[in-house]
Amino acid sequence: MAATAADIRSALSLPTNSAAGPSQPQPRKSNSTNKKPEGISRELYALIGPSAPSLAAQLAKPRLKQKPNLGGGGKVKWEWRSFKNGARSDSLQLGHWVKATTDPSAEYPFEKYNVKSTIYTYSQDEYTRFLDDKEWTKEETDYLFELVRDYDMRWYIIYDRYEYPDGTPRSMEDLKDRYYSVCRKLIRNRPWAGDETSKIQLISSFQFDKDRETTRKKYVASLENRTQDEIAEEEALFIELKRLEQSERRFKKEREELLRTLAGIDSGLPDVIPDEDGPASLTLEVKKKKKGAAADLETPTTPSNIISLGPPVPKRAQSVKSAAQDAHHCIVRTDPPPATTPATKAAHTPVHLRSFKLPAPKAAIAPKVAQLLTELSITHTRLVMPTRDNCAQLESLIEAASALIDTKKVVDKTEQDIRVLKVRLGSRASEGADTGVGTPMDAEGETEGGDAEGEDGRAQSVVSTKSGRGRKQVSCSCTYFYIEFLKPNVPQSRRSVSISSIDTSGSVSARAGPKRQKRI
Amino acid sequence: MVNYGGGDEVSALVVDIGSSSIRAGYAGDDTPKAIISTSYGYKQAAQSSDGDVQMSETTADGDAPTEPTKKKDTKMFLGQHGPSIWREGMEIGSPLRDGLITDFNPVPALLSHALVDVMRCNPSEHPTLVTEPAWNTQANRERMAEIMFEEFQVPAFYIANTGVLNAFAAGKGSALVIDVGQSMASITPVVDGFVLRKGLVSSPLPKLVHANARHILANPTATRAGIELYPHQLIASKTPVESSAPPQYALRTDRMAGTTESWRVWYENREVDEWIQSVAGVLDQGWNDQAATLRPPRQYEFPTGYNAYFGSERYHVGEQFFHHSQQLVASNPNLPKTIPALLSDSLRGCDQDLRQVLMGNIVLTGGGSLFAGFSDRLENELSRNFAHVKIHAPGNPIERRYGGWLGGSILASLGTFHQLWISKEEWQEHGKAIVGQRCK
Numbered sequence: 001m002a003a004t005a006a007d008i009r010s011a012l013s014l015p016t017n018s019a020a021g022p023s024q025p026q027p028r029k030s031n032s033t034n035k036k037p038e039g040i041s042r043e044l045y046a047l048i049g050p051s052a053p054s055l056a057a058q059l060a061k062p063r064l065k066q067k068p069n070l071g072g073g074g075k076v077k078w079e080w081r082s083f084k085n086g087a088r089s090d091s092l093q094l095g096h097w098v099k100a101t102t103d104p105s106a107e108y109p110f111e112k113y114n115v116k117s118t119i120y121t122y123s124q125d126e127y128t129r130f131l132d133d134k135e136w137t138k139e140e141t142d143y144l145f146e147l148v149r150d151y152d153m154r155w156y157i158i159y160d161r162y163e164y165p166d167g168t169p170r171s172m173e174d175l176k177d178r179y180y181s182v183c184r185k186l187i188r189n190r191p192w193a194g195d196e197t198s199k200i201q202l203i204s205s206f207q208f209d210k211d212r213e214t215t216r217k218k219y220v221a222s223l224e225n226r227t228q229d230e231i232a233e234e235e236a237l238f239i240e241l242k243r244l245e246q247s248e249r250r251f252k253k254e255r256e257e258l259l260r261t262l263a264g265i266d267s268g269l270p271d272v273i274p275d276e277d278g279p280a281s282l283t284l285e286v287k288k289k290k291k292g293a294a295a296d297l298e299t300p301t302t303p304s305n306i307i308s309l310g311p312p313v314p315k316r317a318q319s320v321k322s323a324a325q326d327a328h329h330c331i332v333r334t335d336p337p338p339a340t341t342p343a344t345k346a347a348h349t350p351v352h353l354r355s356f357k358l359p360a361p362k363a364a365i366a367p368k369v370a371q372l373l374t375e376l377s378i379t380h381t382r383l384v385m386p387t388r389d390n391c392a393q394l395e396s397l398i399e400a401a402s403a404l405i406d407t408k409k410v411v412d413k414t415e416q417d418i419r420v421l422k423v424r425l426g427s428r429a430s431e432g433a434d435t436g437v438g439t440p441m442d443a444e445g446e447t448e449g450g451d452a453e454g455e456d457g458r459a460q461s462v463v464s465t466k467s468g469r470g471r472k473q474v475s476c477s478c479t480y481f482y483i484e485f486l487k488p489n490v491p492q493s494r495r496s497v498s499i500s501s502i503d504t505s506g507s508v509s510a511r512a513g514p515k516r517q518k519r520i
Numbered sequence: 521m522v523n524y525g526g527g528d529e530v531s532a533l534v535v536d537i538g539s540s541s542i543r544a545g546y547a548g549d550d551t552p553k554a555i556i557s558t559s560y561g562y563k564q565a566a567q568s569s570d571g572d573v574q575m576s577e578t579t580a581d582g583d584a585p586t587e588p589t590k591k592k593d594t595k596m597f598l599g600q601h602g603p604s605i606w607r608e609g610m611e612i613g614s615p616l617r618d619g620l621i622t623d624f625n626p627v628p629a630l631l632s633h634a635l636v637d638v639m640r641c642n643p644s645e646h647p648t649l650v651t652e653p654a655w656n657t658q659a660n661r662e663r664m665a666e667i668m669f670e671e672f673q674v675p676a677f678y679i680a681n682t683g684v685l686n687a688f689a690a691g692k693g694s695a696l697v698i699d700v701g702q703s704m705a706s707i708t709p710v711v712d713g714f715v716l717r718k719g720l721v722s723s724p725l726p727k728l729v730h731a732n733a734r735h736i737l738a739n740p741t742a743t744r745a746g747i748e749l750y751p752h753q754l755i756a757s758k759t760p761v762e763s764s765a766p767p768q769y770a771l772r773t774d775r776m777a778g779t780t781e782s783w784r785v786w787y788e789n790r791e792v793d794e795w796i797q798s799v800a801g802v803l804d805q806g807w808n809d810q811a812a813t814l815r816p817p818r819q820y821e822f823p824t825g826y827n828a829y830f831g832s833e834r835y836h837v838g839e840q841f842f843h844h845s846q847q848l849v850a851s852n853p854n855l856p857k858t859i860p861a862l863l864s865d866s867l868r869g870c871d872q873d874l875r876q877v878l879m880g881n882i883v884l885t886g887g888g889s890l891f892a893g894f895s896d897r898l899e900n901e902l903s904r905n906f907a908h909v910k911i912h913a914p915g916n917p918i919e920r921r922y923g924g925w926l927g928g929s930i931l932a933s934l935g936t937f938h939q940l941w942i943s944k945e946e947w948q949e950h951g952k953a954i955v956g957q958r959c960k
Contacts, residue, residue, distance in 0.1 A: 085938050085939050088939050090949075092941060097529070108935075109528075110935030110939075154714065156874060157711060159871070172871065221872050
């Protein structure tokens with residue numbers, strides 16, 4: 001958009017030239033009538049023209065929020081006025097500021113708080129007839145009632161201020177007991193206008209059990225006098241109790257779930273007959289146990305025949321008939337775990353295929369067992385026909401192998417010990433002769449030990465090795481192992497086994513000796 | 521004046537007489553209008569030219585025979601320009617001993633100074649509430665009532681217990697009030713606005729703390745000589761010296777002869793108090809040599825110009841509140857009891873059922889409780905021995921120092937309280953006995 005001469009003129013606020021030049025277009029009428037309002041750029045005004053929204057309303061000076069008119073608006077007149085307190089018996093006039101509009105004849109507003117509790121009084125006649133007590137004289141009873149009136153039955157204060165001259169020392173319970181018993185007697189013996197129930201109600205409101213109160217205070221005192229240790233112990237016991245309760249709850253829930261699953265109530269297994277009295281008797285038993293031994297709460301025992309799947313029904317059901325049936329159907333029942341086993345999840349064996357539970361050596365010695373069996377050229381990893389017998393045989397094989405490895409360990413360790421002791425003996429001897437040659441002797445001893453190992457050969461029995469001076473004695477018996485395999489696919493000819501190549505020395509170093517020894 | 525529910529101002533006066541200061545003001549205010557020193561100066565002969573404070577010779581003629589003859593020709597110097605200004609031959613006296621008024625002679629003059637000269641009010645127009653310590657005697661309160669009615673012509677009078685008032689100031693009806701003042705430390709069990717007298721205990725423990733501080737300052741140690749506590753009024757000139765260096769100052773020899781022993785003791789005590797307030801403290805976890813040496817030392821300069829850094833010794837001072845060493849106990853059988861000992865004594869005197877209530881409502885008050893670290897240490901000591909302890913200790917020093925006055929200000933502006941005033945009419949009718957009957 002090119003600026004015209006008229007624009008420049010207007011920008012410089014020069015008077016418009018009447019004799020317009022050739023470049024100047026004819027000024028339009030609207031231009032002269034509509035002046036550009038302030039606050040809008042010229043270009044924008046040229047675009048939107050005079051129809052621009054007016055900002056005048058928004059730019060107007062904001063009006064302040066109106067001040068709230070708080071009631072009346074007129075002045076409040078206060079005046080100093082003296083007043084008389086109706087709760088006072090004398091004519092004291094105090095003054096205070098009040099609104100002039102208040103009624104001067106109105107009673108003092110705080111008068112109504114002067115409430116006196118009703119305290120019973122008695123006449124001399126009433127005292128001699130009903131209230132005579134060998135522990136109390138009339139004067140002392142009077143004194144007590146006066147104090148009760150003065151201190152509005154605040155017993156702590158009454159007890160604190162109770163100083164009857166030449167009187168027997170009274171406890172707070174004595175005072176309360178006397179006061180309430182007098183009140184009860186007075187109510188009972190005076191003519192009563194209302195009905196009987198309200199009278200009994202009133203008498204019961206004056207009930208006071210002195211012995212009970214005394215015992216309670218004794219308890220409070222003993223509670224206060226606990227030592228720090230006792231408090232700590234109590235707290236610990238309390239926490240322990242909470243813990244037990246919690247674990248018992250959890251256990252109960254788990255057991256219920258288990259029962260529901262195993263008894264087949266929910267699962268609906270066709271073969272399993274839910275034990276009718278099972279859960280009921282179980283809970284009973286648990287309850288009995290709970291009462292009997294609280295300490296057993298954490299590991300409560302339950303009859304395992306219900307938990308374990310083995311024989312789903314109690315033993316008594318397994319009669320001769322069922323045994324015959326089992327034999328006929330080739331059903332083998334595993335023995336239920338002993339009844340003392342805790343009935344937890346871990347102890348329970350669910351239904352499984354036998355091939356899933358093939359015996360395996362312990363993870364720690366598994367590679368060694370594998371090595372040993374490979375050396376014997378037995379393939380134990382894949383059982384072609386995992387029959388019951390085969391499984392049992394495989395298990396015994398693995399057991400035997402691990403026992404053999406354990407023994408080898410012991411042998412190696414003992415040999416190492418012998419070596420070390422020999423070296424020590426040698427160094428001791430050399431020390432006696434010449435202290436300077438300790439090191440070579442050590443080295444010699446070690447080589448000797450190595451030789452000895454070589455000589456001893458495999459699977460040897462080291463009966464006993466005595467140290468030179470008989471101070472120390474290391475004995476170890478190493479048993480020969482004879483592994484017998486009954487399995488048909490194992491070659492029968494190779495029965496004695498060489499375990500020379502199995503490396504166990506790493507774990508039987510002399511340094512780790514004491515620790516290992518303990519375990520053995 | 522704040523208007524609150526239950527309040528009804530009758531423009532009553534509240535007067536709280538303490539060991540260090542007398543507080544006076546209008547009921548309903550939150551701070552006393554007049555705070556003047558309880559100690560006063562007096563001269564036996566009346567020829568002094570210092571006429572800035574008038575003497576009290578306004579006693580009625582009928583009372584004259586009972587007054588000591590000394591009073592007639594005694595000139596008293598009260599208030600701000602009273603004891604703290606050096607005058608030749610001026611002695612210092614105090615009406616209080618161990619928190620109790622033992623000498624009533626100067627009391628009217630002191631009260632008149634506070635009410636008339638400082639507050640500029642006419643006591644005969646205002647009902648007046650006066651405080652008393654919990655162990656006040658019956659004779660004392662009757663005498664106080666007599667002074668107020670006969671000499672000040674008050675229209676109504678009431679005497680209230682500082683323990684109760686301190687509990688009210690904390691907004692509690694039942695509380696265990698631990699009040700540590702200038703001369704006395706007391707523990708007052710308050711239940712429903714009444715003091716349990718059997719559980720009330722007090723001891724002049726603050727005096728022991730003061731004496732201990734003075735002992736620390738005045739006695740020479742391995743690193744410094746004993747410190748001279750000359751007040752600045754007796755020092756003509758001094759020059760600045762290095763820390764712990766011997767002071768260089770010249771005494772005003774012209775004044776030395778005219779200085780009385782009582783004035784000097786009083787002013788030296790003030791110096792010791794100032795030192796305690798700015799330097800001394802107490803460890804919050806019991807005495808521990810290592811912890812005490814770890815705290816930063818504080819510098820303090822005395823009027824002589826002597827200045828020094830005070831390290832662990834400043835914590836020995838506060839320890840006296842809570843624990844006394846074996847040798848101190850052995851050498852001094854009449855040692856005032858420590859705060860924990862007082863507390864267990866007090867609780868022993870209270871009912872079993874009340875202990876929980878009281879321990880949950882402990883009110884710590886009094887100027888002495890502003891001692892640095894005092895409330896922390898108290899809290900630690902208590903929480904170690906009791907299960908549920910709650911300490912109410914106002915952080916505002918005015919509220920802490922004038923808690924008794926504040927409680928009186930609250931009480932005397934309650935609408936329900938106005939029936940309890942002993943009116944002049946009742947006083948004339950029943951005589952002294954009414955005080956004991958009304959003010960329980």
